[in-house]
Every structure is written in structure tokens, then in C-alpha cells.
Amino acid sequence: MADEDEENTMNILIATDCHLGYMERDVVRGNDSLVTFEEILHKAKELAVDFILLGGDLFHENKPSRKTLHGCLELLRQYCMGDKPCPVEFLSDQAVNFGESRFPIVNYEDPNFNVGIPVFSIHGNHDDPAGMGNLCALDILSVAGFVNYFGKTTSLEEISISPVLLQKGATKLALYGLGALRDERLHRMFVRKKVSMLRPTESKEDWFNLFVLHQNRAKHGPTNYIPEQFLDDFLDLVFWGHEHECIIEPCHNPVQNFYITQPGSSIATSLSQGESVKKHCGLLKINRRNFKITKVELETVRPFYMEDVVLSETSLNPEEPEVSKQVEAFCSEKVEAMIERAESEHTGNPRQPDKPLIRLRVDYSGGFDLFSTVRFSQKFVDRVANPRDIIHFMRKKQVDKKDFK
Amino acid sequence: MADEDEENTMNILIATDCHLGYMERDVVRGNDSLVTFEEILHKAKELAVDFILLGGDLFHENKPSRKTLHGCLELLRQYCMGDKPCPVEFLSDQAVNFGESRFPIVNYEDPNFNVGIPVFSIHGNHDDPAGMGNLCALDILSVAGFVNYFGKTTSLEEISISPVLLQKGATKLALYGLGALRDERLHRMFVRKKVSMLRPTESKEDWFNLFVLHQNRAKHGPTNYIPEQFLDDFLDLVFWGHEHECIIEPCHNPVQNFYITQPGSSIATSLSQGESVKKHCGLLKINRRNFKITKVELETVRPFYMEDVVLSETSLNPEEPEVSKQVEAFCSEKVEAMIERAESEHTGNPRQPDKPLIRLRVDYSGGFDLFSTVRFSQKFVDRVANPRDIIHFMRKKQVDKKDFK
Ligand SMILES: [Mn+2]
Ligand SMILES: [Mn+2]
Ligand SMILES: [Mn+2]
Ligand SMILES: [Mn+2]
Numbered sequence: 173m174a175d176e177d178e179e180n181t182m183n184i185l186i187a188t189d190c191h192l193g194y195m196e197r198d199v200v201r202g203n204d205s206l207v208t209f210e211e212i213l214h215k216a217k218e219l220a221v222d223f224i225l226l227g228g229d230l231f232h233e234n235k236p237s238r239k240t241l242h243g244c245l246e247l248l249r250q251y252c253m254g255d256k257p258c259p260v261e262f263l264s265d266q267a268v269n270f271g272e273s274r275f276p277i278v279n280y281e282d283p284n285f286n287v288g289i290p291v292f293s294i295h296g297n298h299d300d301p302a303g304m305g306n307l308c309a310l311d312i313l314s315v316a317g318f319v320n321y322f323g324k325t326t327s328l329e330e331i332s333i334s335p336v337l338l339q340k341g342a343t344k345l346a347l348y349g350l351g352a353l354r355d356e357r358l359h360r361m362f363v364r365k366k367v368s369m370l371r372p373t374e375s376k377e378d379w380f381n382l383f384v385l386h387q388n389r390a391k392h393g394p395t396n397y398i399p400e401q402f403l404d405d406f407l408d409l410v411f412w413g414h415e416h417e418c419i420i421e422p423c424h425n426p427v428q429n430f431y432i433t434q435p436g437s438s439i440a441t442s443l444s445q446g447e448s449v450k451k452h453c454g455l456l457k458i459n460r461r462n463f464k465i466t467k468v469e470l471e472t473v474r475p476f477y478m479e480d481v482v483l484s485e486t487s488l489n490p491e492e493p494e495v496s497k498q499v500e501a502f503c504s505e506k507v508e509a510m511i512e513r514a515e516s517e518h519t520g521n522p523r524q525p526d527k528p529l530i531r532l533r534v535d536y537s538g539g540f541d542l543f544s545t546v547r548f549s550q551k552f553v554d555r556v557a558n559p560r561d562i563i564h565f566m567r568k569k570q571v572d573k574k575d576f577k
Numbered sequence: 578m579a580d581e582d583e584e585n586t587m588n589i590l591i592a593t594d595c596h597l598g599y600m601e602r603d604v605v606r607g608n609d610s611l612v613t614f615e616e617i618l619h620k621a622k623e624l625a626v627d628f629i630l631l632g633g634d635l636f637h638e639n640k641p642s643r644k645t646l647h648g649c650l651e652l653l654r655q656y657c658m659g660d661k662p663c664p665v666e667f668l669s670d671q672a673v674n675f676g677e678s679r680f681p682i683v684n685y686e687d688p689n690f691n692v693g694i695p696v697f698s699i700h701g702n703h704d705d706p707a708g709m710g711n712l713c714a715l716d717i718l719s720v721a722g723f724v725n726y727f728g729k730t731t732s733l734e735e736i737s738i739s740p741v742l743l744q745k746g747a748t749k750l751a752l753y754g755l756g757a758l759r760d761e762r763l764h765r766m767f768v769r770k771k772v773s774m775l776r777p778t779e780s781k782e783d784w785f786n787l788f789v790l791h792q793n794r795a796k797h798g799p800t801n802y803i804p805e806q807f808l809d810d811f812l813d814l815v816f817w818g819h820e821h822e823c824i825i826e827p828c829h830n831p832v833q834n835f836y837i838t839q840p841g842s843s844i845a846t847s848l849s850q851g852e853s854v855k856k857h858c859g860l861l862k863i864n865r866r867n868f869k870i871t872k873v874e875l876e877t878v879r880p881f882y883m884e885d886v887v888l889s890e891t892s893l894n895p896e897e898p899e900v901s902k903q904v905e906a907f908c909s910e911k912v913e914a915m916i917e918r919a920e921s922e923h924t925g926n927p928r929q930p931d932k933p934l935i936r937l938r939v940d941y942s943g944g945f946d947l948f949s950t951v952r953f954s955q956k957f958v959d960r961v962a963n964p965r966d967i968i969h970f971m972r973k974k975q976v977d978k979k980d981f982k
Contacts, residue, residue, distance in 0.1 A: 239709040253689040284658040284691040304644040
């Protein structure tokens with residue numbers, strides 16, 4: 173892809189699952205989600221992208237607290253309002269794309285708002301429409317003119333997705349969005365051929381087709397996920413939200429012949445392996461039918477280290493008297509090593525928190541005694557962000573439970 | 578006051594206590610508050626006022642529902658955004674007036690928002706700052722650029738109020754605002770001389786001084802209100818929020834030599850006498866040091882009729898057999914008459930609801946028996962908005978409890 177062909181290249185910052193408000197009442201971690209959301213917006217501004225595309229779960233709670241809603245609006249106003257003209261032409265019928273909105277107009281074309289970097293977003297399962305008026309938190313951002321919320325469906329029977337059609341120079345983007353639905357329901361609709369993606373009638377082949385969705389990608393049960401092959405094969409790229417592990421590097425699906433990018437969350441909402449992978453947002457460049465994603469490391473994410481130990485594979489002997497103390501000392505050392513590693517691997521970004529998240533999974537099968545995690549936590553209370561749940565005791569290769577994202 | 582001197586006349590729409598979201602889950606009454614708020618904004622637009630001034634309790638709940646917040650933003654976007662230039666110059670230091678805001682700039686001067694009719698508001702006791710970050714619902718409207726929220730104080734010890742200084746032609750307005758505080762606390766601060774109102778240093782006499790506050794005006798207890806004489810006598814006009822009865826006609830206080838206008842709420846939140854008075858907003862015109870308030874009837878307010886009967890003063894005889902049935906029939910007739918009156922006095926505005934609020938207070942002292950209000954309500958369930966609490970039984974001139982506004 174020709175890097176210099178700027179006037180025909182759409183630059184999109186992609187990010188997802190920011191979970192604003194996660195642990196907001198925690199004295200240590202309360203601000204983490206907003207800090208990294210600010211970093212994402214800051215990067216979008218630095219990179220002078222044409223727009224930002226979010227994949228759902230912007231908010232952690234369906235009803236975000238006033239503080240979190242306020243913090244989000246504050247950041248959007250600070251970073252996304254402004255004089256920078258958006259060089260992307262909006263071609264599709266806005267009354268269709270934003271049909272669920274009281275003001276079905278893309279914010280950067282509304283003469284009452286001066287939008288520098290438009291944000292487009294679908295909803296996730298954490299911030300889906302609910303309650304009176306079937307509204308979600310994104311509807312608040314949308315009615316305030318701060319976000320272009322799309323991909324809201326109302327029918328429970330069938331879905332037809334009309335793309336947002338955008339053009340910059342010779343590049344034409346058909347952007348399909350589908351906000352989170354219950355996996356089983358959407359799975360069933362796919363099986364029954366009740367999901368259709370509408371395509372531009374003319375010069376179909378000129379369009380780059382991008383689909384953003386927020387569903388289980390991993391198989392949690394027979395119908396509790398969306399198999400990749402369910403998705404239309406005319407797609408060029410699928411932006412998969414909801415899965416928190418960062419696998420942003422496009423992954424080719426050879427059967428469907430499309431790519432999938434999974435940016436992953438910008439904050440760890442569980443102490444699982446997938447969340448301990450380095451977190452990124454991405455710069456998606458689209459030039460005609462070609463694209464490239466550049467990983468952009470998020471430097472303000474709280475460091476998170478995770479390790480497994482199997483006591484029976486160590487030199488510790490469950491028969492020895494006081495072995496429990498030895499186990500505790502052994503675990504302490506492990507944790508100390510992770511804390512040190514966190515220190516040495518600090519990104520240098522002044523807004524990255526110092527206190528890391530630490531998780532040590534201890535397989536104690538083979539007759540070992542547990543030790544008191546309360547006492548253990550006290551040793552690390554000032555140096556670890558999650559002192560109370562550092563240690564996770566388990567037995568014999570217990571399967572790592574997938575957390576709800 | 579010269580009516581034609583437009584270029585030197587500030588036109589302000591004054592309204593208060595809109596209580597958005599009041600009874601929002603009631604099938605019949607759920608939308609009343611938003612309907613009348615829309616009428617107020619519509620009138621502001623029709624009258625082409627320079628700005629709107631609200632006196633607190635814009636929201637009924639401290640944490641408005643998503644639907645109510647959304648509805649409010651929707652209306653503000655529809656009516657208050659737009660190309661009409663605001664001819665009022667802002668003279669004071671915005672960093673002081675809006676010091677509690679992350680964006681201390683009046684919205685109509687912010688280049689990112691195209692504001693047609695600015696709204697200025699203080700908070701009431703229903704929508705006062707609380708919780709994490711000490712934020713209130715108006716902070717959400719403010720950070721979104723929709724409302725200029727002022728009069729937020731943080732010190733519990735003393736208050737000094739810096740006016741918003743506005744000028745239009747030869748008219749200079751010093752607008753003082755004080756969001757609701759606990760009456761006892763503010764009363765004590767006044768007694769201890771801890772409340773001061775700062776005045777412009779130069780040409781003091783040129784300014785028209787308007788103070789908007791949201792406190793008890795009626796004496797509910799020794800210190801549970803703010804006596805009018807506590808307020809500075811340099812004031813020209815006091816805009817008193819919180820009291821729901823419409824007494825918008827300026828009332829002269831001869832001791833302090835200022836006027837008080839009490840617009841009253843735009844929706845009845847209790848079935849009390851004060852709330853049954855016709856509701857208005859006002860057009861406040863200020864020309865140099867003179868002012869005039871024109872009452873503007875609110876035509877969409879749900880009709881509310883209230884009547885008292887004292888059974889012992891009627892021809893009904895408590896000794897008669899079946900008198901309870903006679904009493905019920907008597908009350909039915911009264912209610913029927915009020916319903917008829919509501920029909921005949923309908924404003925004709927298509928958005929004024931048909932079903933009235935009806936309250937009949939029945940003094941049954943003198944040995945009368947009560948009748949079943951459940952059965953009574955069934956007669957009116959389709960014709961009255963509050964069938965279940967039409968009748969209020971009481972004895973011997975029981976003092977009408979003041980409801981919490
Ligand atoms: Mn999710
Ligand atoms: Mn998520
Ligand atoms: Mn009040
Ligand atoms: Mn009130």
C-alpha cells in the first residue's frame with residue numbers, strides 16, 4: 173500500500189472496550205479507564221486521523237455514573253471538537269444509518285457542532301440499549317452531538333445492515349456496524365439466514381467493506397458465539413470487539429477470504445491470561461481496496477503480570493513440617509520478581525500507573541496446604557494495585573475460566 | 578420603560594422548577610414535565626429572547642433517568658442551538674463565573690458550539706451536586722456545552738458571589754446566582770455575615786442587579802427559610818426559585834426596596850393549593866435600571882383543580898342512615914363539576930393533556946363516616962389523571978402540610 177498517497181487514504185483510529193468507569197470507586201484503580209481513553213483520543217489527535225471507530229463497551233456499566241459520563245463528555249469535548257475539517261465525504265442516507273436517533277445527521281456535518289475528529293461507535297453488551305425508551309449511554313453522547321452511534325437494531329426477528337458509505341479521494345469505505353446482541357439470538361438469526369448486509373448497488377467492487385461487531389469470537393458453547401464463517405465473504409476486514417485480548421494484527425480467514433482484527437480492550441477487566449497481553453489501539457489505513465493496520469501501543473495501561481506455578485513441580489515437599497511457610501515465601505519471591513519486572517518495564521509515560529496488577533496462580537495439588545492470602549496481601553498493599561487477589565489457588569490444571577467481557 | 582428601545586433592552590425568558598422526569602413512569606402523566614419544558618423553550622424562541630434564565634430544579638431526580646436526560650438534551654439541542662447571534666456581551670471573568678467547570682467559557686462564545694439561545698441556570702435542591710466529583714445533572718449539560726451552569730459554591734463556611742456581568746447596548750446586568758443550599762445552613766451563614774455579593778468596582782450605579790436563588794421563601798421554621806431582608810438591598814430584582822406557586826408579578830419589598838418575582842414551577846409536583854394556581858413563565862425586559870415582567874401563560878400544563886368541602890357545613894346529616902352513600906354522591910358531583918370545568922377551561926393547546934388532576938379535600942369532622950376511595954377512584958379512572966388520590970379526607974381545618982418542593 174502506497175504510504176504517500178494521503179489524499180486517497182482514509183486514516184482511522186480503531187479501539188474498543190474502553191470500559192469507562194471500571195472500578196471507579198477503587199482509590200488506586202478508579203481513574204484507569206479514563207486515563208487510557210484520554211491516551212487513545214490523544215493519539216488520534218497526534219496521528220491526525222480522519223475519524224475514530226470504536227467497537228463497543230465504551231462504558232463498563234449500562235448506567236454509567238455521573239462522574240464517568242461527565243469524564244467521557246469532557247474528554248470528547250477536549251479532543252474531538254475543533255477546527256480540523258474532516259476530509260471524509262458522507263455518501264449514504266443518514267436517515268437510514270442513524271434512523272434510531274432524534275437527529276439523524278453525522279455530527280461533523282451538523283452546522284451547530286464544530287467537530288474535529290468524528291467518533292463512530294456501536295454499542296457493546298455492557299452499554300447496550302435498555303429501559304425506558306430503549307436508550308443506551310451512547311444515545312446520550314449522540315444526542316449531545318459528540319458521537320455518531322450506529323448499528324442499533326430493533327427487530328428481534330431479522331436484521332439488515334445498511335452500511336455507512338464514506339469516501340476520501342479514490343477510497344470508498346462501506347462501514348457495516350452491528351451493536352451487541354445476545355450471542356445465542358444472533359447465532360440463531362444467522363442460521364436462519366435472517367441477517368443480511370446490504371451492498372451499494374453500483375460499482376460494488378470499488379468498495380472496501382469493513383464490518384464492526386461486538387460478540388463472542390471464541391466458542392463458549394454450541395451457539396454462544398459467532399463463527400467467523402457466518403460472516404459475509406464479500407467483507408474485506410472484520411473489526412471484532414468484545415474479546416479483550418489484543419490480537420490487532422490482521423488475521424486472515426482463508427475460507428472467507430477476509431481479515432479479522434481484534435484490537436482488544438484498553439483496560440484489563442479480569443485477571444486472566446488474555447488481559448495480560450500488551451494492549452494496543454490501531455491506525456487503520458485504507459487505500460482503495462487495500463489496508464494496513466499499524467499497532468499503536470497504549471502506554472498508560474496499568475502493568476499487569478501473571479504467572480502460574482505448580483507446587484508439585486518445584487523442590488518443595490508437602491510432607492515437610494512448616495511447608496506452608498515455605499510455599500508462602502516461594503510465592504512472595506515470585507510476586508517480588510513480577511513487581512520488579514513491572515518496574516523495569518514501565519513505559520516511561522508519566523500517566524502510566526506504577527502499582528502493577530499481579531496475579532499468581534498456584535496449583536497446590538499434591539497435598540500442599542494453603543496459606544492465608546489475607547496476611548499475604550498485607551505485604552504488598554502499597555506496591556500492588558490488587559493486593560487482595562494476587563494469589564489464586566487452584567488444583568490440577570483447572571481450566572482457566574473465561575471471564576465475562 | 579420604553580418598549581421600542583430594543584437595542585438597549587435585554588430580553589430574558591425566566592422559568593423555574595421544571596422538574597423534568599417527575600412521575601416519568603406514570604403512563605398518563607409520564608411526559609408532562611418534558612412537554613411543558615418544550616413549551617417554555619418554544620416560547621423563548623418565539624419571543625426571540627436573548628437568553629433563558631432558570632431557577633433550579635430543572636430535574637426532579639438528583640440522578641435523572643437516561644430517558645429524562647436524553648429528552649432534556651434533545652430539546653435543548655432542538656431549540657437552543659442555531660444561528661441566531663446572541664447580542665449580549667459577556668464582560669466578567671468567565672474563569673470566576675464558571676470556575677467549577679472544566680470548560681469555563683459561556684457556551685455562546687465557544688467556537689465549537691453554535692448556540693442560538695443560551696441557557697443560564699443555577700441548581701435546585703432536587704438537582705444539587707452530590708456523589709463522586711461533587712457533580713450534578715447540570716454539570717452534564719454544561720460539559721456538553723448546552724447550559725451555562727453558575728452559582729455552584731463549594732465552601733461550607735462562607736460564600737462570596739461574583740456576578741455574571743452582561744451588557745446589551747446601554748443596559749448592564751449584574752446577574753448573581755446561588756444554587757440551592759440547605760436552608761438552615763444558608764440562614765446561619767447570613768446571620769454570621771458570611772454571605773457577600775461582590776459588586777463591579779466601577780460605575781456601580783449603572784448596573785441592574787438581579788439575584789437568582791433557590792430556597793424556602795415561606796417560613797417553615799425559625800431558620801428553615803431565607804427572610805427577604807437578609808438579601809442585599811442594592812439588588813433591583815430577586816428571582817426566587819423553589820417555591821412552586823406562581824407569583825411572577827413582581828412584588829415590592831418596601832424595606833429592602835427591591836422586587837421579588839417568583840415564577841413558580843412549570844408542573845405540579847404536589848396536589849396543594851399553591852400548585853393549582855395557573856402556571857406561567859415570564860418575559861423579563863431590562864432597560865438600563867428599569868425592568869418589566871410580562872406573564873406568559875403555560876398552556877400545556879395539565880389542568881389541576883382543587884376544592885375543599887366541609888361536610889358539617891352542608892345539608893348532609895351524619896345521623897341519617899346511609900349518609901356515607903350520600904357523602905360519596907355529593908363528592909362525586911363536586912368532582913364531576915371540576916372535570917367539566919377542566920374541559921371548558923382547556924387552553925386549546927393540542928399538547929395540553931385532557932385528563933385533569935383533581936383534588937377534593939373533604940373535612941368529615943362532625944361524625945361523618947368515610948367512604949371507600951378505592952371504589953370512588955374507579956368511577957374516574959379514565960377521566961382523571963390521578964384517580965387514586967382525588968379524595969383527601971381530613972378533620973377540622975387540619976393545616977395543609979407544605980409539600981417538599
Ligand atoms: Mn463486551
Ligand atoms: Mn468488553
Ligand atoms: Mn426546590
Ligand atoms: Mn422545585
